[in-house]
Amino acid sequence: PPGQAAALRRGGKRQPGAGGDPGCQRGALVVTLCGVAQFTGAAFGSAAIWQYESLKSRVQSYLEDARADWMDKIRPQKRGDFRKQVNSWWNNLTEGQRTVTGIIAANVFVFCLWRLPGMRRIMFTYFTSDPSSRALCSPMLLSTFSHFSLFHMAANMYVLWSFSSSIVSLLGCEQFMAVYLSAGVISTFVSYVAKMATGRFEPSLGASGAIMAVLAAVCTKMPEAKLAIIFLPMFTFTAGSALKAIIAFDTAGLALGWRLFDHAAHLGGALFGIWYVTYGHELIWKNREPLVKAWHEMRTKNTGRGGGKSN
Numbered sequence: 001p002p003g004q005a006a007a008l009r010r011g012g013k014r015q016p017g018a019g020g021d022p023g024c025q026r027g028a029l030v031v032t033l034c035g036v037a038q039f040t041g042a043a044f045g046s047a048a049i050w051q052y053e054s055l056k057s058r059v060q061s062y063l064e065d066a067r068a069d070w071m072d073k074i075r076p077q078k079r080g081d082f083r084k085q086v087n088s089w090w091n092n093l094t095e096g097q098r099t100v101t102g103i104i105a106a107n108v109f110v111f112c113l114w115r116l117p118g119m120r121r122i123m124f125t126y127f128t129s130d131p132s133s134r135a136l137c138s139p140m141l142l143s144t145f146s147h148f149s150l151f152h153m154a155a156n157m158y159v160l161w162s163f164s165s166s167i168v169s170l171l172g173c174e175q176f177m178a179v180y181l182s183a184g185v186i187s188t189f190v191s192y193v194a195k196m197a198t199g200r201f202e203p204s205l206g207a208s209g210a211i212m213a214v215l216a217a218v219c220t221k222m223p224e225a226k227l228a229i230i231f232l233p234m235f236t237f238t239a240g241s242a243l244k245a246i247i248a249f250d251t252a253g254l255a256l257g258w259r260l261f262d263h264a265a266h267l268g269g270a271l272f273g274i275w276y277v278t279y280g281h282e283l284i285w286k287n288r289e290p291l292v293k294a295w296h297e298m299r300t301k302n303t304g305r306g307g308g309k310s311n
Contacts, residue, residue: 190268
């Protein structure tokens with residue numbers, strides 16, 4: 001959040017970028033908008049190919065898995081095997097929880113990098129987003145995995161973990177990853193626009209924008225679901241009401257110039273999440289067939305060439 005700006009500034013010096021020059025600011029916005037479009041397209045394209053490869057791999061490995069299960073039954077079992085315990089824990093997780101485990105691990109790793117004094121300048125340059133910086137595009141993604149405060153990271157990861165099962169059951173793990181990463185860069189772009197419009201150039205970081213997209217998507221598809229605050233479990237409310245309250249809060253914060261959170265990034269992520277489950281899924285994901293077909297044909301040709309050479 002921008003409230004951490006003072007602490008972040010003590011750790012490094014921001015390289016001058018667009019600054020207050022309106023022409024440079026407009027140019028920077030055009031560059032970042034093109035970057036957002038390219039990254040989002042690449043994210044959904046990669047997710048479609050990933051899903052194709054995943055389904056193909058599952059079909060091919062079905063018999064091998066069945067044989068492995070049979071061998072496990074006849075092989076003497078080791079008691080107290082740590083690897084077995086880890087596998088058991090992993091298999092008991094939902095698909096959504098397994099999917100976000102990697103995201104959480106990446107956030108923890110980046111958080112640890114902030115604790116290294118020698119990394120502070122690099123972290124400040126590439127893992128915080130600020131439209132006045134020379135580094136504009138890469139921080140839009142990297143800052144989504146960056147937290148300077150332990151409480152900030154713990155709160156974001158708790159919300160992500162809590163909604164992981166619902167969002168992955170709605171979208172599948174591949175589509176979810178595309179939405180999550182795209183929401184991260186889109187929410188940062190909205191933050192850039194707001195900062196340039198108000199002239200408040202402060203570094204921002206955190207997964208809140210991407211997580212807001214997840215929360216908004218789930219609340220839009222399941223408006224009657226019951227939610228509760230972690231410290232006040234006795235008070236429950238519907239997901240639809242929670243989404244309206246969050247959007248109202250961030251809208252007020254943006255209009256009144258509150259600086260505790262990056263309200264523009266929150267709104268950008270939430271609006272993207274609402275748009276995607278309402279319209280984007282039909283416009284983007286359901287039209288992935290031409291790409292998958294082209295990938296399948298390319299894979300088939302390559303496989304045929306490889307088989308021809310081996311004969």
